Amino acid sequence: MTKRIFRSICLVALTVFLASVVLFMGVLYEYFSNVEQTQLKMQTTLAAQGVTNEGIDYFHDLKVKNYRISWIDTEGNVIFDSASDTAEMENHLEREEVREALSSGYGESKRYSATLMERSFYSAQKLDDGTVLRLSISQNSILTLLLGMTQPICIIFVIALILSIVLAIQVSKKIVKPLNEIDLDNPLSNEGYDELSPFLRRIDSQQRQLRGQKAELLQKENELNTIIGSMNEGMILLNQKGKIISINPAARKLLDAGTDCIGSDMLSLCRNLELQEILTKALHGERGENIIRLHGESYQIDADPITSENIVKGAALFFFNVTEKEKAEQIRREFTANVSHELKTPLHSISGYAELLKNDMVKENDKIPFAGKIYDEAGRMIRLVEDIISLSHLDEGADDMQRENIDLYTLAEKAVQSLEPEADTVCVALELSGVPAPLNGIPQLLYSVIYNLCDNAIKYNHENGKVMVNIQNENGMVVLSVEDTGIGIAPEHQERIFERFYRVDKSHSKAVGGTGLGLSIVKHAAKIHNAKVDVKSHVGKGTTVIVTFPK
Template identity: 45%
Template structure:
């Protein structure tokens, strides 16, 4: 804008300068013309009076720079001080001669393109009817301008320099208040009155923009709060696959750092299922893939974003389905284990029944075979009961009512029920500690303590001991510890003994019985009550399992 103002100012200055010079030259030329005409009229009057007095003698003795011509009344040239009068043509048709003959005096101006001069003529009629004419050549405006070219150029150059300086200062001075405008706070600006409507409009626009920005920030904050707290991840892509938006969940599931700048989504993951889903979504097709990311299972849902029926981008949603996959895997494994555990006793019962049906059993052996059938049937019943208990715990036991339960009473009741089994195994079972209450489900707590004590007796040595300790902790919690002097659990198996149907020594477990679900019931019961399980075991020296219940208000 400064340059434009400068050019405009210079153009105005040059135009004014050229017009001024033209006007000055015109006025100067007109002044000289009038001056010359006045002088020529005076000189003509003097010469005409001289001729009136002395005639031709006066003309012969006359010295002047003007051209003097004496013309008869019929137009014949009688005398000319610059040419031979006898050779000159008749002047009767000359404008100034005709005017003098009719009006006593006359004037005329004629331009010579050959000489680029203009000649001024003044005539005076004498008393005898003849006419005296004086002529003087005057330079044209062009010649006058050429003759004054040097001073005009000097004046022009100086004027241009002065105009440039003034135009520069003027343009900068005009633009400075505009450049100093505070567009963020136009109402506080002091500038030209003509800019007041513009500043008022800017103020309204700023207010509108600020409101829109505040609304946008609020929505962006709400959107960020919503998406960042999602366990799911999402990615918004443009048509070329560049990431336009994402949440922290997507980066966490993909196991990547925050990308810097605009990146292609394939930079975040280059696995074939991921690439296939992205390609299909960007081509306008929905896609669903299962990804294995950093030891977790993620379901990828890729949907195209359409604009006027054409793909304009894609939305990727990542769902962490690890727990679902693990549950499905656990369910499949549980089904297989249950099938196997049920099949074993049923096969034994079916085999024994088949032998008895064929009549191959001696009468004295029927009681022994019936005892085997009874034992296998009891094993089936115990297995089914444990499966029912686990199913109830898997469902969260929501239908079971919670109430204050005395853990010491639970432990003492369990010890009475297992007393015969302990005596049979040659194991001493003791309960000690203080009375402590927790809020829980009595039947589930009973099963937890029972299974821990039952395992401690089964996997013990003859003459061994099982100590059950119930005590409050310093922070108001409660703990139940079942400690035995049995065979112990190897370190590599300790993390798995709470899995369903997992047995450290399958052959030994078969000998002592059990369903392989006891510790799994303990784990689920602890989870249901918010309790923690701690195990400490050494092979050949025994095992200690501690249940730590949260503080009960």
């Protein structure tokens, strides 16, 4: 703006200067022309008086420098001319000033010569004898005068230019200074030009609107960042060129990306071909999804195009960890297959024995053993179905079961007492030790934990072996320990023993009547009570299962 003001002031100053020069020269030129015409008339009058008194003798020894004198008779012939030979001169009767002098006694005229670039003034007066005396003088044209005054005009022009520049700089700074000092953060507090008041009021109004919009946008941005920042699922927003414009912490961790990945190409972070395929679809307006492996886990990736006015502006990627879902699906399939297999075996036995009895193909002495076989297999099926129902109930969270303040040691006493007959049958000593341990929990589930652990310890023990149950209070925790001197568990099986229907020794498990669901029930019941289960075992030396409950 300063430059524009500076140029405008300089242009105006120079324009005024040039206009002044032209006007001044024109006015002066016209003024001096009139003065010169007046003087010429006076000189003509004086010369006419001299010629009237002396006649042609007046011109003898007359020295005239600037004037030209012509004496013209009544016929227009030149009698005398101070500048030219009268014999060669043409008739002057038609000259304007001569005609006026002959008719009115005095005449004058002005003529311009383009060849000589000068203007001539003529003044003619009629004498008493009817002749005409004419005086003329030449005057340079205004253009000639300007050319002659080029040097002083140039000097004046340079001086005027310098003054214009200096004044323009000072004036432009003075004009712009209030504008430069405007406080746009507080428009209404400025003191300056009144003409700027509507503009400043408009700025103040717009700033209030912008501040409100900014606060609203910041709030929404903070809300969005809080939401996507707390998401366990990864989320990435991309522009239409596949560049990252937003990424939440979960996605950065998943892709091992730093905080400086904004603006990077998505495929530079993850070169997975399946990801590239669904990303390409999304950027072309098609929704894509697939499951890929990252860091040893399975992730479902959903890619949705982001459109505006039917134009794809980018894409949104969502990463869902489906490892547990896949495991659960696998466990469900295995569970279904195992349940079918576990139920099919006793059903075949029951069906076979029943068919023999139905067809009276059994001796009378064998009917009671056959009925005992059917009873045992039916009981095994009942236990299996009951365990399946209990496990299903635990999967749902057991929300309908009431929690109570109980003593885990008392529950352990009941479980040990109920299992003593079974332990005596296989010659296994069952011992309980410890101290009272108050705990808030679900009695049925806590009892099932103790019962199943002790039942397994008895079944998978050696003859004349021991099972030691201990209850302790340690550092605000209740610790249940079930130790046996049984067959033990190999290290490669220890992590899987809590899976449904998983058996280390299937033949032995069936021989002792296990359903394969006892430890699964223990695991789920412990999980409901936020308890931790640890297993320590050595093959041939025994197993210790420790369950730690928070009080």
